[in-house]
Amino acid sequence: MLKLPRIVWDQDKLLHNAAYLDELCRKSEYPINWVPVTKVVSGDTEIIRTLINTGCRFLADSRIENLKSIKEISDSCQTMLLRLPGIHEAEDVVKYADISLVSEIETIKKLQDKACLLGVNHKIIVMIELGDLREGILAENLIKVGQFILKQSNIEWLGIGTNLTCYGGVIPSEEIMLELAAIKQQVERELNHSLEIISGGNSSILPLLMEQKIPKGINQIRLGESLFFGRESAYGKNIPGMYNDVFTLQAEVIEVKEKNSIPRGTLGMNAFGVKPVFIDRGIHKRAIVALGEQDVPVSDLTPLNRSIEIIGSSSDHLILDVTGTNTRVGDVLSFKVNYKSLLYAMTSKYVNKKQTSTEQLVGNNALTY
Known part of the structure; x- marks a missing residue:
């Protein structure tokens, strides 16, 4: 049974990064x-x-x-x-x-x-x-x-x-x-x-x-x-020769509908006490993913499909603009994570963790040469 959402991690890439750091330290003058x-x-x-x-x-x-x-x-x-x-x-x-x-x-x-x-x-x-x-x-x-x-x-x-x-x-x-x-x-x-x-x-x-x-x-x-x-934390730059995509977050699409981009009615605060601001996109194709702020800080995610855009979230719903894609209910979408979002996802009991191999992951060509 596929358990979602989940963090998948690539053992080969992790081992590569560890070996790279070993070599880097071995080459040090002292x-x-x-x-x-x-x-x-x-x-x-x-x-x-x-x-x-x-x-x-x-x-x-x-x-x-x-x-x-x-x-x-x-x-x-x-x-x-x-x-x-x-x-x-x-x-x-x-x-x-x-x-x-x-x-x-x-x-x-x-x-x-x-x-x-x-x-x-x-x-x-x-x-x-x-x-x-x-x-x-x-x-x-x-x-x-x-x-x-x-x-x-x-x-x-x-x-x-x-x-x-x-x-x-x-x-x-x-x-x-x-x-x-x-x-x-x-x-x-x-x-x-x-x-x-x-x-x-x-x-x-x-x-x-x-x-x-x-x-x-x-x-x-x-x-x-x-x-x-695969990056240093002083300037936030990727290190050439290291992988920056050891981890990927996957979640399931649970709704796909064409809807307006602006809510109807008088607007107040959302679930987190913030009054949201919306961009008028007209009628567009929207998807809801079974993932939310309780699992991970959504603003720190990046969809691997560059045609998909994150437009909002609640505690357990992630809302996407999927206009121009063939996204369907039941699809599993993948997201790149940063340090903060990985920290949250690995800590959450609601996010499953799974080791995988390089060929099973989307976007497996991220060596930063």
């Missing part, structure tokens, strides 16, 4: 490891299993539930919690995250308590604020924080890191990376503590990597958007 970030696929077991089967022994995610899924598939796969741990989830963090990113002494205290209780060591990367204004301590406070960390019996201080672009849109630069590398040297000089990992950022750092401008000392990057969408 050794760099990359960690696949799986949060956009919401812990999908088949995708996680595929990545692990390629040889990935380290996966990162923002949700404890997804890290637990990874551990259930492979207990030997190392996990990293990307979002700062909450005080009340500290025990689960220690159980399911081999490494967590931290910025608060109170959180470190709680992780120490739970790690001691469970009889394990927990590894941490201290996040440094370098301009983007999301998570991270100020660099001038690191030595004091570091002194506290080194007194903890069950906390292993593995490294430092930073995050850019996600909130403030700050683009990683060679100067910022040099600043991070200098902070590592300061820690090792003043605290006599060697830092194994210097985590330089996410897919927005790829332009620097491709230009061989990541300085010595930065030895880890965390990549999700580039892996799943």
Whole structure:
């Protein structure tokens, strides 16, 4: 039975993108490891299993539930919690995250308590604020924080890191990376503590990597958007040689009618409290698809059939202008997704997920050469 709507993903294209990133990091002037970030696929077991089967022994995610899924598939796969741990989830963090990113002494205290209780060591990367204004301590406070960390019996201080672009849109630069590398040297000089990992950022750092401008000392990057969408996130450009259509959203047409393009009667607010604005297209051919805002942000979808246009939506109906096409009831239409719409669709219990192969997908020639 065909279960719709659904996200279909192409294993061959995903494997190609992973291999491309492997090669890109291998060609770096200085050794760099990359960690696949799986949060956009919401812990999908088949995708996680595929990545692990390629040889990935380290996966990162923002949700404890997804890290637990990874551990259930492979207990030997190392996990990293990307979002700062909450005080009340500290025990689960220690159980399911081999490494967590931290910025608060109170959180470190709680992780120490739970790690001691469970009889394990927990590894941490201290996040440094370098301009983007999301998570991270100020660099001038690191030595004091570091002194506290080194007194903890069950906390292993593995490294430092930073995050850019996600909130403030700050683009990683060679100067910022040099600043991070200098902070590592300061820690090792003043605290006599060697830092194994210097985590330089996410897919927005790829332009620097491709230009061989990541300085010595930065030895880890965390990549999700580039892996799943074949693009860097600093300027939003596709990376030549990578696939940008690993994922496709499919949904069924449940009505096709010729109707007016302007509602009749006095207009008020729609289902989302917004007074809509309509374009007068006259009488035209309209289709309704069984998909809506409860499943995915509709404005982030692009029909693969370029003759079809999205003209509106409600909670569970997507309305299309299909004039000039032979769209019929029962047809399955395909849509290109971006990072945001994939995130929503993979999180929704109403959207099915299915692995497929390249030849089964519409629009399978999207290598961005």
